[in-house]
Amino acid sequence: MKTVATGLAYFVRRQAVQNLRLLLLYCTFLVTMVVGYAFLFRYLMLHLEGREFSLIASIYWTITVMTTLGFGDITFHSDPGFVFASLVTISGVVFLLIFLPFILISMFVAPWLQQSLQYRAKTELPADTRGHVLVFGLDVITRAFLRKLEGRNIPFVVITADHDEAFRLESEGLNVICGTATDAAFLEKTRVKASRHVVANLNDPACVNLCLTARALGDRPITVIADDPAHVDLLRLAGATYAIPLSQILGRYLATRATTCGAMSHVLDSFGSLVIAEVPVYGTPLAGRTLGQARLRERTAISVIGLLERGAFTVPRPESVLSQHTLLLLAGTREQLFAVEQIVSVREVEDMIFILGHGRIGCAAATNLDQMKVPYKLIDRRENPACGRHAQVTGDATNLGLLRGSGIDRASGLIITTNDDNVNIFLTLASRHVNAHVRIVSRSNGEENVDELYAAGADFVVSNASVGANILANVLDKKESIFLTEGVGVFRRTLPPRLSGWTIAESGIEGLTGCTVVALERPGVPEPLTTPPPDTVLKAGTVLVLIGSPEQEKRFNQAFQ
Numbered sequence: 067m068k069t070v071a072t073g074l075a076y077f078v079r080r081q082a083v084q085n086l087r088l089l090l091l092y093c094t095f096l097v098t099m100v101v102g103y104a105f106l107f108r109y110l111m112l113h114l115e116g117r118e119f120s121l122i123a124s125i126y127w128t129i130t131v132m133t134t135l136g137f138g139d140i141t142f143h144s145d146p147g148f149v150f151a152s153l154v155t156i157s158g159v160v161f162l163l164i165f166l167p168f169i170l171i172s173m174f175v176a177p178w179l180q181q182s183l184q185y186r187a188k189t190e191l192p193a194d195t196r197g198h199v200l201v202f203g204l205d206v207i208t209r210a211f212l213r214k215l216e217g218r219n220i221p222f223v224v225i226t227a228d229h230d231e232a233f234r235l236e237s238e239g240l241n242v243i244c245g246t247a248t249d250a251a252f253l254e255k256t257r258v259k260a261s262r263h264v265v266a267n268l269n270d271p272a273c274v275n276l277c278l279t280a281r282a283l284g285d286r287p288i289t290v291i292a293d294d295p296a297h298v299d300l301l302r303l304a305g306a307t308y309a310i311p312l313s314q315i316l317g318r319y320l321a322t323r324a325t326t327c328g329a330m331s332h333v334l335d336s337f338g339s340l341v342i343a344e345v346p347v348y349g350t351p352l353a354g355r356t357l358g359q360a361r362l363r364e365r366t367a368i369s370v371i372g373l374l375e376r377g378a379f380t381v382p383r384p385e386s387v388l389s390q391h392t393l394l395l396l397a398g399t400r401e402q403l404f405a406v407e408q409i410v411s412v413r414e415v416e417d418m419i420f421i422l423g424h425g426r427i428g429c430a431a432a433t434n435l436d437q438m439k440v441p442y443k444l445i446d447r448r449e450n451p452a453c454g455r456h457a458q459v460t461g462d463a464t465n466l467g468l469l470r471g472s473g474i475d476r477a478s479g480l481i482i483t484t485n486d487d488n489v490n491i492f493l494t495l496a497s498r499h500v501n502a503h504v505r506i507v508s509r510s511n512g513e514e515n516v517d518e519l520y521a522a523g524a525d526f527v528v529s530n531a532s533v534g535a536n537i538l539a540n541v542l543d544k545k546e547s548i549f550l551t552e553g554v555g556v557f558r559r560t561l562p563p564r565l566s567g568w569t570i571a572e573s574g575i576e577g578l579t580g581c582t583v584v585a586l587e588r589p590g591v592p593e594p595l596t597t598p599p600p601d602t603v604l605k606a607g608t609v610l611v612l613i614g615s616p617e618q619e620k621r622f623n624q625a626f627q
């Protein structure tokens with residue numbers, strides 16, 4: 067399979083594409099020649115021998131003669147006809163049987179063979195390499211992370227022990243070196259001592275070994291993704307600066323978003339005294355009102371910085387209607403947030419959550435619900451051998467009879483977390499059909515299925531790849547940006563010096579980049595200024611807290627940095 071992928075990767079390269087164009091040109095020439103001969107054949111047969119043939123028969127004759135098959139069912143009976151037939155045979159031999167295979171072999175097969183045979187993966191980086199990120203273990207998460215690094219022009223190198231994979235990745239244009247991650251002599255050659263960061267997404271024992279080896283070589287920060295949360299301490303002990311229990315984090319994300327307990331706000335992150343939090347409107351007295359009627363700002367002084375509705379971010383306006391599916395994004399101090407919680411904490415609905423998929427992530431979600439004291443039902447087609455704590459219904463979740471029989475129509479929230487996106491999409495659609503009001507939170511294993519899950523009726527989609535990549539990027543940036551949902555994030559930037567003295571409106575930050583300034587951290591002022599009005603004058607040293615999509619963040623970097 068890998069060899070086929072390697073071959074395909076070769077064919078999309080620039081040189082191969084150019085050769086394909088030449089081949090196409092040559093084929094057009096052959097087709098023209100066949101059609102030309104066919105017309106000539108018809109003409110000669112009619113005028114030399116008085117026999118009439120259709121165009122199809124003429125093409126058939128030309129092809130059988132050119133390929134030297136010559137069935138003999140249609141033949142000339144005159145000397146000029148024999149001469150013409152010989153000419154067609156000779157040109158068939160030359161252009162079809164000699165040139166065509168020659169072109170195919172010399173332009174495609176030989177260079178590919180030569181390249182793959184001659185390919186020697188790089189096994190070391192130049193001695194003066196510095197500031198690069200070393201990435202061990204390429205999967206959907208680290209690939210999404212690499213795209214972020216590319217967007218920020220941070221150099222990176224992918225390390226693999228597999229020669230075929232190295233060839234394939236290099237064919238994609240990635241900087242790859244081949245070697246064993248746990249070999250100290252090889253790690254030296256990755257210039258790990260001068261690297262900016264080491265990121266690994268291998269299995270936990272391999273990560274432990276890598277951390278020990280890399281730590282012995284220097285003090286560069288190492289971030290690893292832990293498969294099992296129970297291994298986090300071991301990984302730290304081995305030398306990891308950060309060990310990220312991703313399945314636990316994803317489980318918590320899913321659990322908080324599926325419950326009305328989440329009406330108690332979910333703090334996404336904090337910058338100093340500024341807290342960014344998310345409050346689901348679901349099950350609160352705010353549902354059905356407009357933002358203006360909710361009067362959150364007047365009552366608590368908190369700022370509503372955005373509204374999320376089934377993954378779509380909108381800028382809040384007083385006339386925006388808050389539905390059961392809306393998530394409020396808030397920025398303010400902890401006290402202000404507490405005041406909001408007092409307003410929204412009257413629960414109208416009792417929680418009953420269904421978790422479909424009791425793997426690592428489903429299990430982590432159940433553990434979180436245990437902590438929140440929210441009742442739930444787990445369904446999986448297999449027992450989870452790593453979990454002895456949670457009772458589950460065993461069966462295929464795509465069996466709608468099983469779902470109905472388990473009472474899914476009475477569920478207030480649904481966490482869909484199988485490892486198969488097709489199943490997740492199917493379950494989202496089926497559950498939305500059975501229970502129009504259930505709050506559906508679904509996991510997307512690949513980034514490409516997020517839209518389909520929303521289209522199927524999910525209220526919130528969490529993609530492993532995006533969350534993982536965002537966490538890795540945050541670690542790298544020392545938390546300069548936080549992840550809100552697919553496609554929206556909050557990030558901090560120091561005011562570009564040339565904008566000092568301008569107002570927010572004059573600066574063009576919002577107009578040029580599409581980002582919204584949600585808060586200002588002013589030098590010497592402990593309290594952040596949330597949702598600053600457009601006429602606020604920006605002073606040197608101010609830190610801007612902005613909200614925007616990755617594309618808008620990139621535009622900001624290009625315009626101002």
Ligand code: AMP
Pocket residue numbers: 422423424425426427428445446447448461462463464483484485486489
């Ligand atoms: P993990 O990736 O570790 O969170 O595991 C995903 C879980 O989804 C595994 O325990 C699978 O058994 C479970 N799963 C996958 N497909 C289905 C299905 N159709 N019905 C129920 N559980 C499923």
Ligand code: ZN
Pocket residue numbers: 424428429430432450453454455456
């Ligand atoms: Zn469990």
